[in-house]
Amino acid sequence: MSSQSLNNNCPNCGNELGALLVRTRMIDCDACGTTVFLQDGVFKNAGQRGEMHDTQMLFGLKDTVRILEERYYIAGHVRYSYGRGWWDEFWAVKGNGDGVWLSIDEGDVVSQRSLPKQDHPPEDTFLYVGETVTVQGQLFTATEVSTAECMAFRGEFPEILHVGEKYRFINYTSEHGALLSGEITDDDALWFIGTWIDPFDVKKDQSH
Amino acid sequence: MTRASELTAINCTNCGAGLDVLGGGRVVSHVCGYCGSVLDAQHDYKVLKQFTDMPRPTTPFRIGMSGVINGVEFTIIGTLGKREDYRGRTWLWTDHQLFSPTHGYAWLTVENGHFVFTRKMREQPNQSWISSDLVEMSDYPPVAWFKGKSYKYFSTTTGRTVFVEGEFNWLPEVGDQNTAIALMSDDSMLRYVDGKTEREIELSTYLPFEETCTAFGLETENFQRDVHPLQPFTGSGNKAFVRKVFLGFAAISLFASVIFLMLPGTLLLSEPDIPDPSLPRIFEFQIENPDQLTQISIRSNVSNNWAAYTLELTDPKGETVFDTFRQTSYYHGREGGENWTEGSQRANIRFRPTEAGTYKLNLDREDGSVETRISVSVRSNITTSLWTFLAMGFFGIAALFIPNGKTRHNSKRWAKSDWSDD
Amino acid sequence: MNLFRIIILAGSTFAFGGASYLSYSGVWRESRDAAQSVRVGSSGGGYNSSGRIK
Incomplete structure (x- = not known):
C-alpha cells in the first residue's frame, strides 16, 4: 500500500497516527477521538469524529474486500444521516493508492470515483427529480434530490469532513445503469460517477 | 437508507394487534396480518386502506423466520399470494419479501413445493428491456446476455396479487398485476418485470428443498410435484455412466473385430x-x-x-x-x-x-x-470377428436405448416454456 | 463407485471377454460339411468299427 512519511502525531494527545495513505488529507485519532487534517504538511485539529453506532455491515473499516477482479483496503468510513435513517460511505483504496467511494445502503452498493472538474455538470443545474444532464457522453436523469448530514466518520479520507456538516445531494441514473451523484454545499460542488455493485459480488478477505 | 431507530414492534393502528418490525429503512408499507390494514411505515403507520377476505396462500414459511440463503442471512418480512389465470387454468404461488441488513431486499417464492430466490438486479443485461410486444413479434425466442451467461426466452406470466401481509419496500395492493418476461439459462432466470410503477430486472435461482428447510428451521415433507424450470439435475448419473461404459465397450469390440479380421x-x-x-x-x-x-x-x-x-x-x-x-x-x-x-x-x-x-x-x-x-x-x-462384431452391435444398440437423464431433465425444464414458433 | 456401476462394468467386461473368446476360437465358423457332427464317412470307434449297423 502506498503511504506517505510524515511526523504524524495527533496534535491533541500526541498519539502516533501511523503511516498514512498517499491521498489522505484527514484522519481520526483512535486514542482521543479527535479528527485531524493535513495542511501544508502539518496536522491541525478538525474537531470531533461523531458517534458511530454498531450495525451489521457488508464490511467494515480496515477490511480488505474483493469486488469482482479488484481488491480494496477500506481506509475510511463515513455515515450520513438522511433524516429518518442513514447510509454508509467507505473510502476504498486500491494497491496503487487510487481510491473509490463505496456507498452502501441496505444492500444497494454503488462504487463511484471523483468526476474530473472539466466533466462537472454546469453550475446552474437546478437539482430537481427528472432533470437531465449529459456527462462524459451519457445522458443522466435525476432520480433523487435530498439533504444529508455527516453523522460520524472513522479512518482516513482524501477530503476533509465535518460532523454536522449538511449538503444537498442529487442522484442521477443513466440509461445504461451508470450513476452520477452531486454533493452540493453553498461554496462547493463535488461530483462522482460510477456503477452499481451486486452485494453478492463483494467478498470480504477472511485473512484480515 | 438504514433505519435509524431500534423499532422492533408496533401495534396495528387499526386493530391494535402487535406486529413485529423486521424490515429495514426502505420499508414503506406494513400490512396487518390480522385486519388487512395497509399501514404507512414512513408516516407513523397510519392506515392507508384495508383488504378483507384475502385467501391465505399455502406456504411453509411465516413472517419472522430467518435463514441463510447463499451465505447471507435473510428474514422473511412479508408475504404475497399471487395468482395467474390463463385459458381456464389457474396457477398459484407465494412470494415472500426477504430482508438482510447487509444485502437488502429479495424474494423467496414458493411454487408447487419448489423454492426460488429472486433479487432485483441493478446491473443491466445486454438486452436492457424486453417487452411482451417484442416477444409477440419475434421469429426466434429472444435472447439476452447477463453476467457471463446467455438466456433464452422461456415464458410470459401475468401475476395478480390476491393476498398481502407484512412489510414491503413498496406499496402492494390486492388486484395489482404485473407482467414478467422470463428468459432462462442453465441455472437461473432473468425476468423483465413490468410493474405498476416501474420496470425491474430480476434474477431468480433455485433453492434446494432440504437445505432451505433446514436453514429456516422447517420440518416439511417434500411436496414437489413436478420438475421446476430452474431445478438442477440431481440424478445419480448412473444412466450416463452405463451409456459411457456401453459406448466404450462398443468401441473396444469394434477394435477387437478389426484385429480378429486381420489375424x-x-x-x-x-x-x-x-x-x-x-x-x-x-x-x-x-x-x-x-x-x-x-x-x-x-x-x-x-x-x-x-x-x-x-x-x-x-x-x-x-x-x-x-x-x-x-x-x-x-x-x-x-x-x-x-x-x-x-x-x-x-x-x-x-x-x-x-x-x-x-x-x-x-x-x-x-x-x-x-x-x-x-x-x-x-x-x-x-479366428472370426463375428462375435466381437455382434458384441459391438449389442453394446451400441443398448447405449442408444438408455435414456439420458440430464437431457430428459432439461427437456422437462423447458417443457413449460410458452414459446411457439407460430 | 456404487455397486450398480461395478455390476455394469463387470457384466460388460464379461460379455466382451466372452465374445472375444468365441471370436478367437472361431466358434460357429466351421464348414457345415466338415463339422464333426456331420462327419462324412466316419466309421466311429469301438468294437462295432466295421461300419455295419446291427
Whole structure:
C-alpha cells in the first residue's frame, strides 16, 4: 500500500497516527477521538469524529474486500444521516493508492470515483427529480434530490469532513445503469460517477 | 437508507394487534396480518386502506423466520399470494419479501413445493428491456446476455396479487398485476418485470428443498410435484455412466473385430503352383494345437471357367475327418462399360481337429473340371470377428436405448416454456 | 463407485471377454460339411468299427 512519511502525531494527545495513505488529507485519532487534517504538511485539529453506532455491515473499516477482479483496503468510513435513517460511505483504496467511494445502503452498493472538474455538470443545474444532464457522453436523469448530514466518520479520507456538516445531494441514473451523484454545499460542488455493485459480488478477505 | 431507530414492534393502528418490525429503512408499507390494514411505515403507520377476505396462500414459511440463503442471512418480512389465470387454468404461488441488513431486499417464492430466490438486479443485461410486444413479434425466442451467461426466452406470466401481509419496500395492493418476461439459462432466470410503477430486472435461482428447510428451521415433507424450470439435475448419473461404459465397450469390440479380421492364423502348409495333372496328391500337415479352427484353402487359376476338387482328410489315427468337395469358378467380363466378376478362384474348408498329430489331405480333381494350376495352404488358429462384431452391435444398440437423464431433465425444464414458433 | 456401476462394468467386461473368446476360437465358423457332427464317412470307434449297423 502506498503511504506517505510524515511526523504524524495527533496534535491533541500526541498519539502516533501511523503511516498514512498517499491521498489522505484527514484522519481520526483512535486514542482521543479527535479528527485531524493535513495542511501544508502539518496536522491541525478538525474537531470531533461523531458517534458511530454498531450495525451489521457488508464490511467494515480496515477490511480488505474483493469486488469482482479488484481488491480494496477500506481506509475510511463515513455515515450520513438522511433524516429518518442513514447510509454508509467507505473510502476504498486500491494497491496503487487510487481510491473509490463505496456507498452502501441496505444492500444497494454503488462504487463511484471523483468526476474530473472539466466533466462537472454546469453550475446552474437546478437539482430537481427528472432533470437531465449529459456527462462524459451519457445522458443522466435525476432520480433523487435530498439533504444529508455527516453523522460520524472513522479512518482516513482524501477530503476533509465535518460532523454536522449538511449538503444537498442529487442522484442521477443513466440509461445504461451508470450513476452520477452531486454533493452540493453553498461554496462547493463535488461530483462522482460510477456503477452499481451486486452485494453478492463483494467478498470480504477472511485473512484480515 | 438504514433505519435509524431500534423499532422492533408496533401495534396495528387499526386493530391494535402487535406486529413485529423486521424490515429495514426502505420499508414503506406494513400490512396487518390480522385486519388487512395497509399501514404507512414512513408516516407513523397510519392506515392507508384495508383488504378483507384475502385467501391465505399455502406456504411453509411465516413472517419472522430467518435463514441463510447463499451465505447471507435473510428474514422473511412479508408475504404475497399471487395468482395467474390463463385459458381456464389457474396457477398459484407465494412470494415472500426477504430482508438482510447487509444485502437488502429479495424474494423467496414458493411454487408447487419448489423454492426460488429472486433479487432485483441493478446491473443491466445486454438486452436492457424486453417487452411482451417484442416477444409477440419475434421469429426466434429472444435472447439476452447477463453476467457471463446467455438466456433464452422461456415464458410470459401475468401475476395478480390476491393476498398481502407484512412489510414491503413498496406499496402492494390486492388486484395489482404485473407482467414478467422470463428468459432462462442453465441455472437461473432473468425476468423483465413490468410493474405498476416501474420496470425491474430480476434474477431468480433455485433453492434446494432440504437445505432451505433446514436453514429456516422447517420440518416439511417434500411436496414437489413436478420438475421446476430452474431445478438442477440431481440424478445419480448412473444412466450416463452405463451409456459411457456401453459406448466404450462398443468401441473396444469394434477394435477387437478389426484385429480378429486381420489375424492370419498360423501357416501349417503352403504348396504353391501345383499343376492339376499331378493330382490326386496327398498333403501332410502337423496339428499341434487341436480344438483350434483350421482352414484348408485351395486357389485355382480358373478364368471364365470352373474347377472342382474332392478333399478327403484323415486324422492321425487314420480316421476320416471329412470327405467332401469344393469348387472354384471365376467369371469376368465387361458389360455396359463396367467390369463385372462372378465367383471366386478360392475355396475354403474349415474344421476343428480334435487331436494333435499328422493329418493327411487327399486332394483330387473332379471330372469335368478345367485344367489349371492350384495352390494349397493350411492355417490353424483361425479366428472370426463375428462375435466381437455382434458384441459391438449389442453394446451400441443398448447405449442408444438408455435414456439420458440430464437431457430428459432439461427437456422437462423447458417443457413449460410458452414459446411457439407460430 | 456404487455397486450398480461395478455390476455394469463387470457384466460388460464379461460379455466382451466372452465374445472375444468365441471370436478367437472361431466358434460357429466351421464348414457345415466338415463339422464333426456331420462327419462324412466316419466309421466311429469301438468294437462295432466295421461300419455295419446291427
